[in-house]
Amino acid sequence: MTLERQAAETWERDTLSNKSLASEYLTLHEFIKAAKMNVSPKIWDYLVGGTETETTLARNRASLDAIALRPRVLRDVSNVDATSELFGRRVRLPVILAPVGSLESFADGGAVTVAEGAGRFGVAMMMSSVTQQTMEAVRAATAGPLVYQLYVRGDADFVDNEIAKCQDLGFDGFCITVDTQHYSRRERDISKRFIKSWRHADPTMITSQMAFNWSDIARIRPSIKVPFALKGIGTPEDARIAIEHGVDVIYCSNHGGRQLDHGRGSADVVQEILEVCEGRATVLMDGSVSRGTDVVKAIASGCAAAGVGRLYCYALAAEGADGIVRMLEILENEIVTALGLTGVTSFGELDRSYLHFGAPLVAAAPGVHSAFPLLNLDDDGYGGR
Secondary structure (H helix, E strand, O other): OOHHHHHHHHHHHHHHHOHHHHHHOOOOHHHHHHHHHHOOHHHHHHHHOOOOOOHHHHHHHHHHHOEEEOOOOOOOOOOOEOOEEEOOEEEOOOEEEOOOOOHHHOOOOHHHHHHHHHHHHOOEEEEEOOOOOOHHHHHHHOOOOEEEEEOOOOOHHHHHHHHHHHHHOOOOEEEEEOOOOOOOOOHHHHHOOOOOOOOOOOHHHHHHHHHOOHHHHHHHHHHOOOOEEEEEEOOHHHHHHHHHOOOOEEEEOOHHHOOOOOOOOHHHHHHHHHHHHOOOOEEEEEOOOOOHHHHHHHHHHOOOEEEEOHHHHHHHHHHHHHHHHHHHHHHHHHHHHHHHHHOOOEHHHOOHHHEEEOOOOOOOOOOOOOOOHHHHHOOOOOOOO
16 A cells, blocks of 8 residues: 555545534634643643743744745645654644643543543654653554654662563653753742642652762663653753764754753754764754744754644644644644645755745744734733743
8 A cells, every 4th residue: 555545545534523623623723723722721821831031932933934934835745745754654734733741631541641642643752751651551542653752750779660661561662851950930930829730849860860870871772772761951062962972863952942941942042962873863953843834944944854743733733642642633734735835845855955944024023823813812811821
């Protein structure tokens, strides 16, 4: 069976199973409205907020908006293939559902529900270690690409056990998040006196993350037999050190603007990281990726995939696994349209010649929802920071 036929049958199956949602959700911003109605104000602020002034969060969006596309015309783009390869697996889109803690706060089943939706559509998921669902349950929920992301919450034996378990269960990759040495000050949460139940109160667990360093990476690297990723790389200097330590995947991320305030936007940082990697490591990025054009920009820059976080959480909170499938269908439509209008029939044809950097912005100050201008017409704060 050809890849095109497989894609057609998958699309037909998902469309039939999602028939009611296909008419209810026609644009991505509609998931945001539905999600806000389904979660508490404290969980909503946890989802959309950033650290302190939320400057890093705003710069994530601004850095993507400052990249313009350079379309080519009079090319045959009647057949566009948006598939790609990630962690050695064929995926329907070069998109990975980024690790998010406490997914059960948005919908029953949490990470299991997300894995089900990702698997049904055909994209990769990165499972956070701070979810209630077990590795076994999440792995059983999808046959698709699945990566385990670890927060260091224990000693060397703890880390070794997590690596062994991840590999024994057949995960396609192992990742450690490295930008959470200290808990950040997320003032939306602090001002509401919201204490997250999934954050460990045991100070020894926090100390383990604080003390984790490059010597620990060197120690564990020989035991990791699947692609090994570090998430939270924010400079080319650290990307170079990671490569020297045998890291396979450099995941450029600032935690969605939720850790260090006044950081740079991911779409700016990743350009420098790509120059350092030069094919020696796979590069992923996230940070306010919200539209199909954002994914096209990431891949044209040289990334293997773009991570989406808040976007799939909106869909999860709105409609569970079915919502994630429907959201990805719309995102796929945006991506295929953007590829065709850019003048290419696949991601493999893209390169930096299709990008223009430093395009002036005409929008107001960017915010977490500035990629969805129809929300800015509301008067309930959707469009602000």
